[in-house]
Amino acid sequence: MFEEVGTTTEGDIIINVGPQHPATHGVLHLVITLNGETIKKVEPHLGYIHRSIEKMCESLSYRQFIYVTSRMDYLSSHINNHACALCVEKGLQVEVPPRAQVIRVLMDELTRIASHELWWGAMAMDLGAFTPFFHAFRERESINDIMEETCGARLTMNYMVPGGVMQDLHPNFQKKVKEFMQLYKRKIHEYDELVTGNIIFQNRMKNVGYLSAEDAVSYGCSGPAARGSGVSCDIRKIYPYEIYDKLEFDEVLETGGDSFARYMVRIREMQQSIHIIEQLIDNIPEGDFQAKTKAVLKLPKGEFYTRVETARGELGVYIVSEGGTTPYRIKFRSPGFSNLSVLDHIARGSKLGDLVAMMGTLDLVIPDIDR
Amino acid sequence: MWSFSNIANNLHKWLSETFNPTMTLIIEMVLAGVAVIGLFAALGLVLVIMERKVSAWMQIRLGPNRVGPKGMLQSLADTLKLLVKEGLTPNGADKLLFNLAPFVAMIVAMLLMAPIAFAKDFQLWDLNIGVLYVSAISSIMVISILMAGWASNNKYSLMGAMRSGAQIVSYELSAGLSILAVVVMTGSLQVSDIIYSQADGWWIFKGHIPMVIAFVTFIIAVTAETNRAPFDLAEAESELTAGFHTEYSGMKFALFFLAEYVNVFIVCAIGATLFLGGWMPFHIGNWTQFNHVMDYIPSSIWFFGKTFFLIFVIMWFRWTFPRLRIDQLLNLEWKYLLPISMINLLIVTAMAILKWHF
Amino acid sequence: MFITKYIKDVYKGVRSLLVGMKRTLYYFTHHKEIITQQYPDNRDTLVLPERFKGEVVMPHNENNEHRCTGCQACELACPNGTIKVIFKNELTPEGKKKKAIDKLVYHLELCTMCNLCVEACPSDAIKMAQTFEHSVFDRNELTKILNNPGSKIMEGVE
Numbered sequence: 001m002f003e004e005v006g007t008t009t010e011g012d013i014i015i016n017v018g019p020q021h022p023a024t025h026g027v028l029h030l031v032i033t034l035n036g037e038t039i040k041k042v043e044p045h046l047g048y049i050h051r052s053i054e055k056m057c058e059s060l061s062y063r064q065f066i067y068v069t070s071r072m073d074y075l076s077s078h079i080n081n082h083a084c085a086l087c088v089e090k091g092l093q094v095e096v097p098p099r100a101q102v103i104r105v106l107m108d109e110l111t112r113i114a115s116h117e118l119w120w121g122a123m124a125m126d127l128g129a130f131t132p133f134f135h136a137f138r139e140r141e142s143i144n145d146i147m148e149e150t151c152g153a154r155l156t157m158n159y160m161v162p163g164g165v166m167q168d169l170h171p172n173f174q175k176k177v178k179e180f181m182q183l184y185k186r187k188i189h190e191y192d193e194l195v196t197g198n199i200i201f202q203n204r205m206k207n208v209g210y211l212s213a214e215d216a217v218s219y220g221c222s223g224p225a226a227r228g229s230g231v232s233c234d235i236r237k238i239y240p241y242e243i244y245d246k247l248e249f250d251e252v253l254e255t256g257g258d259s260f261a262r263y264m265v266r267i268r269e270m271q272q273s274i275h276i277i278e279q280l281i282d283n284i285p286e287g288d289f290q291a292k293t294k295a296v297l298k299l300p301k302g303e304f305y306t307r308v309e310t311a312r313g314e315l316g317v318y319i320v321s322e323g324g325t326t327p328y329r330i331k332f333r334s335p336g337f338s339n340l341s342v343l344d345h346i347a348r349g350s351k352l353g354d355l356v357a358m359m360g361t362l363d364l365v366i367p368d369i370d371r
Numbered sequence: 372m373w374s375f376s377n378i379a380n381n382l383h384k385w386l387s388e389t390f391n392p393t394m395t396l397i398i399e400m401v402l403a404g405v406a407v408i409g410l411f412a413a414l415g416l417v418l419v420i421m422e423r424k425v426s427a428w429m430q431i432r433l434g435p436n437r438v439g440p441k442g443m444l445q446s447l448a449d450t451l452k453l454l455v456k457e458g459l460t461p462n463g464a465d466k467l468l469f470n471l472a473p474f475v476a477m478i479v480a481m482l483l484m485a486p487i488a489f490a491k492d493f494q495l496w497d498l499n500i501g502v503l504y505v506s507a508i509s510s511i512m513v514i515s516i517l518m519a520g521w522a523s524n525n526k527y528s529l530m531g532a533m534r535s536g537a538q539i540v541s542y543e544l545s546a547g548l549s550i551l552a553v554v555v556m557t558g559s560l561q562v563s564d565i566i567y568s569q570a571d572g573w574w575i576f577k578g579h580i581p582m583v584i585a586f587v588t589f590i591i592a593v594t595a596e597t598n599r600a601p602f603d604l605a606e607a608e609s610e611l612t613a614g615f616h617t618e619y620s621g622m623k624f625a626l627f628f629l630a631e632y633v634n635v636f637i638v639c640a641i642g643a644t645l646f647l648g649g650w651m652p653f654h655i656g657n658w659t660q661f662n663h664v665m666d667y668i669p670s671s672i673w674f675f676g677k678t679f680f681l682i683f684v685i686m687w688f689r690w691t692f693p694r695l696r697i698d699q700l701l702n703l704e705w706k707y708l709l710p711i712s713m714i715n716l717l718i719v720t721a722m723a724i725l726k727w728h729f
Numbered sequence: 730m731f732i733t734k735y736i737k738d739v740y741k742g743v744r745s746l747l748v749g750m751k752r753t754l755y756y757f758t759h760h761k762e763i764i765t766q767q768y769p770d771n772r773d774t775l776v777l778p779e780r781f782k783g784e785v786v787m788p789h790n791e792n793n794e795h796r797c798t799g800c801q802a803c804e805l806a807c808p809n810g811t812i813k814v815i816f817k818n819e820l821t822p823e824g825k826k827k828k829a830i831d832k833l834v835y836h837l838e839l840c841t842m843c844n845l846c847v848e849a850c851p852s853d854a855i856k857m858a859q860t861f862e863h864s865v866f867d868r869n870e871l872t873k874i875l876n877n878p879g880s881k882i883m884e885g886v887e
Contacts, residue, residue: 015526037697064808067843128600128694131753134430138764152782152857158843166848170780193752199742200601200693353604353696429753432765691753692746707739 012040017355019048025122025359026366028340037351042344050370057330062088062162062297065330070156072332073368075115076310078107081160083308086241087317088162090306091299099287100164101242106280107147107159109273110177113184114143115311116270123263123360124195127204132194139187142180146173162297164290177281181274188271196267205260209346209358212257219345220338223313224269225362228262230255235309249276262361298325312336312363336369375671376492403495407484411477411633416446418632421679422686429690450625458621461524468522473619473626475515480633482508486562487640488649490671494563501562502554505641506547509596512634513539516598519627520615532615534604534697541704542595542602548712549589552582552719553645556728566649573648577728581718586646588712590684593638595700597631600689604697639681643674647681650674777859782842785812785835786858787875795876797854799830806849811839833875837863 012035019027027048033041053072057065066084070077082104089096096104121136144154150170151159159166195201216226226233234251236244252268254261299321307316313335320329339362347355382402386395420435420443427434435442460469486501488494498504513536520532554560556578557568568574575582595602616627643649650670654662695703722728756762777783789795804812817831847855855875865871 013526060808063806064845067808067841067845124693128603129690129692130426131430131690131756134432138431141764148781149778150780152778152780152844153842156841166844167780170778190752193748194691197745198692198749199745200695200699203699204693204696351696351698353694425757428760428763429757431756431762433763433767687750687753687757691749711739 011035025364028364028366028369030355032352032355034352039347039350039352039355042347042355044340044343046340046366046370048370049367053371054330054332057327059326061325062299062327065327066160066162067156067158069332070158071367072334072371073310073312073315073336073365074155075118075365076111076312077156078104078111078159079308079310080315081158082108083306083310083315083317085160085162086308087304087306087319088297088299091302091304091319091321092162092293092297094163094291094293096164096242096291097288098243098285100289100291102280102284103165103169103289104160105242105244105247106177106277106284107151107157107165109276110143110146112311113270113273114140116266117143119266119311119360119363120191120195123357124201126356126360127201129195129201132191135187135190135194139180139184142176142183146176146180149173149176161290163293164288166290168289169284174281174284177277181277181281184274191267196263202260204353205263205357205361206258208259208350208354209361210258211342211346215342215345219342221313221342222335222338223309223311223363224252224262224265225313225339225342227252228254228265228361229257233314235307235314239307241306241308247276247279259357259361266363296325298323299327307333310335312365312368313339332371334368334371336364336366340364340369374493374669375490379493407481407495410484411481411629414636415629415632416450418636418682419446419449421682422632425683425686426690429687453625453628454622456621456624458623459618461618463524464618465522465524468518469618470623472515472519472522473623473630475518476512476630477626479508479511479515480630480637483634483637487637488562488566488644489674490650490669492563493671497561497563500560502550502560502565502645506543506550509634509638510539510543512596515630516615519619523615523618525618528615528617531604531617535598535615537697538598538602538604538700539596541701542592542708545588545704545708545712546592546596548709548716549585549592550641550645552578552585552716555716555720556582556723558723562644562649565645566651569648569651570654572654573646573651575646578719578722579728581715581722582646584711584715585719586642588708588715589642589646590681591708592704593642594685594688595704597634597638599631599635599685601692601694602700603689604694604700635682635685636678639678639685640674642681643677647677648673649677777861779859780857781859781861782844782857783860784837784842784858784863785840785846785855785875787833787855789877793877795854796852797830797833797876798852800851802849802851803846803855806845808843808845809839809841811836811841812846830876835873835875837871837873838868 012033014031014033017030017032019029021028029045029048031043031045032039051071053068056068060068066081069080069084072080117136117140121133121140124130124132124136147157148154150167150173151157211221211225211229213226213229213231216229216231221231222233230253232238232251232253235241236249237251249272252265252272254265256264299319301321301323303318303320305316305318307314309315314333315335316331316333318331318333319327322328343358343362347358350358383395383399386398390398423445424434424442435445438444438448460466483505485496486494486498486504488497516535516539517532520528520530520535523529553565553574556574557565559565559568569577571577575586578585594600616624619627650673652662652665652668652670652673654665787795787797799814799816801814804810804814813834813836814830815832815834817829819829842857844857847857863871
């Protein structure tokens, strides 16, 4: 099962990157076959953080299993909870009030910005520039403060329930979000100065890790990793949920297919998220924040599937119910798993230093892959 | 008036009166050695805390601020920590080379202290080929890195050492050509001659544009020579977990660490001497009042001020730019820096012959 | 032409680097942008939002009374068995036997701070406190009894 580390007959060396490594964004074990500096094969070994979340959910009721999905892709925890709540509501055929829908979309977009900020800081740090990491965290801390006031936690929020949201918005929410948008618009050009326009960054990311559109579709990539190759796959546009069909925003596509294209897709997505928040922040409708549901939820017998667009790609939640209070089987289609499978394909022939840039632009969060 | 050269001369007179010549020589050598080691220790402490504070302020955070007032005693705590750590030799490592490598790095750094002029007429050894000596001895640094990488018996260390060796050998060319630009203008390799020729203005101002280009290529080449970011592949933390000094811990790691910082100091001192005038104060043409005021500041303050300014510039590079990949690094040297330095040298030679400088 | 492209590349590259360096110099010289909070020293002035989920507590009023009726809604709502309600029988003033809670055992080491118990409680007996320094040396200190000794339920709570 595990490759013997050593040398093969042609003089290739096999090295291990990880599982404990500063650049792998979690516990990912890569077994790389190198010939000098050129990569011949990359084999990811997963499972170091498998916590059997899907099995755990089989013994929890429909209200209880949502908290554990926050810990799957912890950077877009609101969006994970949102997906589970949507799936349960589909089974119960419950209508979510408009105020709750707007609150959910606002929280989703704020989470998307926070996730992309951390991605940007961590990617710059992997490539060797240590300063942008702190600048990214400054913006992320503002978002975390907003979340802390309304939801009570900074990372694993557990704010969405089947039927709406758990508590109403804090009175300071609108003011703080507007302040954050002012801060963000002032600081966004710094990102261009420090990272995007810098010639060293551009040389390290251009023409590195080319992924063609056909390969992206055949490996099942989604999210910014596929949109960087020109594949139109934004779930918010193609299968809109909540109120996304009433909002005006662009789907960001780039045709380069290399790491720089994927990088630019995420930078522009942050700007689109700000645009969405601007449209919503002054128009939050009044009303209930939670639909009335029974105390004990029972889904009818059948299978239900919903898909949402997390910061990493398409997350799918598939619930099989036998009519009881706990699900029979829950399966999560995680975006990171498919995005990771393309790493071997795009890394062949590149240098070891490029591997870091490629893993950074695919935006892998290992707990999402291992569940 | 006390000055370093006065103290040195008085000491020499007193020693030669008290002892016979051989004994005087031996005592002076011992004193010089002790002074150099003392300077090392002081520099190491100061540079470590300077790097941490500079990096912290650039990253919108405070640096070390618990140990001592405003964190100034942090380096003492670091030194104590490194001293009490266990120094492991890995299994299968080549014992002689493994233990020898940090000492070679330190010896190279100490040898390079000799021709630098710290204050007016205060040099350890003013030899007539001072600049060539510096260039030659700094090439020996490569040997210590390769020894460390090979003797560690570790794939990562070996890869790091190989990359570093290729990098240092390539960038010495550009550094040498930039130094040659100043030598051509001065006409001598002796360090004190170069400094005295800048009495009416530093070379970076007198030589206008070609000298500025030479200065910029010198700074870039020298950042690469000392394995500092953005050229620090040999110690790339995110890729190869500390490269050639992965297996070192305790006192030997402290020696490598110290040798790197002292190397940075030395190359900045060379840069300050050649391009910024060494210990010469800042004179502007005929403004005699201004020149008079500038002359009051002691020459050692001028020298250390310029050197620390250049050290700050090198630290500024480290915390702003990402790392270059090995082939981009060699690309930069062979396709950009080397042609530019060569053409620059031709222009400077023409300038020196036709007297087109100030 | 090759030469013009070469010179343009060098110029653009150097300019982008200088722009980045200017930004770092700005942060180096403007110290009021520093956002570090000196944590252990600022405990007195630290204010956490009121909805922060730190730990579950049961508020008592001045007469040492709480609002918990022992309905076990929190125990059923909790996903991983963090709360356990232990009953005892006690006599009401009319002389009838009534069930009342003896202890409400709360395992802080298992709690995920998901807030489901607080939402499920029909009588507002428990709420989330804003403490966050939970580290202890002895694990048994993390098993807390939420109701004070000798306290009883308030009048009129259903």
